[in-house]
Amino acid sequence: MKIKNIFKIMILAAFSLILTACTNETKNVQAKQDVSNKAITIKVPIVSNSGAVKLSYSENEIKSMFTSLHLEGASKDWSDNFSFENVKIEVPTGSYETKNKDTFINLDNAPVERIDLSKSSQIGLYFHEISVIYTNANIEHSALVERPIDVVLLNHYTGETEFFNLNTVDFNDEATTTWISQKLYEMNIAALQKDAIFEELAPIGSGDEPLEISREGYEHIVSNYKFDNNQRFDESYSSLEEFIDGKEGICNQFAYLYKLYLDYHEIENRLAFGNFKGIEGKVDHVWNEVKINGEWISVDTTGNGFGSGGTYENYFVSHYSSV
Structure with missing residues (x-):
């Protein structure tokens, strides 16, 4: 674990003490x-x-x-x-x-x-x-x-x-949303400390520039992991450790694994949720966006491309666990 990440965890622990709105008070x-x-x-x-x-x-x-x-x-x-x-x-x-x-x-x-x-x-x-x-x-x-x-x-x-x-x-809407956002961030930090996830991500990314590191992580995932159509409509949800072990999963696991990779290398990123163009209905796809030279680049590690902007519509982004 990088010293910077350890320092962030210490800051997070201190900040969590502020969240006294969610106590056992009845x-x-x-x-x-x-x-x-x-x-x-x-x-x-x-x-x-x-x-x-x-x-x-x-x-x-x-x-x-x-x-x-x-x-x-x-x-x-x-x-x-x-x-x-x-x-x-x-x-x-x-x-x-x-x-x-x-x-x-x-x-x-x-x-x-x-x-x-x-x-x-x-x-x-x-x-x-x-x-x-x-x-x-x-x-x-x-x-x-x-x-x-x-x-x-x-x-x-x-x-x-x-x-x-x-x-x-x-408990008002703003406080509830802030509390949830913080809780999700804590989950992200905890995942970075999992041995199986750390061992999978640490050896990747030998480049010096954010673009090079981002591409190397993308290539690693698309080359070593397969999209599992059988899981697409399965109501169960596999952990990232199971995803790493079996090398098969759905878009959520692809996107969250790549997110942890980018967080590990301290590259600003965010998750994106939406639909492919021409597909109406519920939000049913997740991918990543990476900030390179001040611009957000869409990256879809399920195989839809590095720089896949213009492929999606009706989507929003989430910063809740970005560095």
Whole structure:
């Protein structure tokens, strides 16, 4: 690991102490009362960096959502003899199914929202809201309860999904976005310290100029790695260590591996997300952009070229883990 990178990790550790907005502090949730019907609706806001999120709730977890509430002016009778049969779930940006009273939710139908972190930095996030509704004749007044934000982050380096609860209902959009951006940056730093990744990247890049080093990394990846069409529609996600070991993967793994290579050599870079020209619909491709002599050059290590600008449309860039 370069001394500069180690110094950056020390700075990151100090900066992370500032993020005290995401602590274990809890707040009493105030219910908005309404007498139009006898139901309690819990809104569960979810934000993610992935367009495909899978969640599951057991019967006890759903029951706890309601029985743990303390609604002002409401008697406790409504929560006695809780019945899962009286629960209804609404998922506007996805679907769900119930098996043996376990609920499985698939969030895969939200558009990506491009959030500006600064004039030159963006991040793509997906926003969802699940409604869990419980009806019971003993409920005196209907109530709408807004839960704290759940953050679901796909770690593109490990392939794992991580869950966080921000524990406050007034955590504003700007603070949430900044927190997510910082968390993704931490994942990037952690990946650079993985032995398998470090050993793969360190021997590459013997040139002196950013353009030469960038091309050498590009040539190494396109010569040694294959695009695996079988994984393209696979809902599982392989880690970069598995990608390095098997030498096959999809665009995400190609782009994130090349990104780590550029970060290791301290070459300014960013990820790009979008579509090939003429292909409409969801954002479904990831590639890289490298800053050479003050200009951003598109680089697609899946084999679409070094300097592949003009190939894409409807895309945005992300600085969240660049050097």
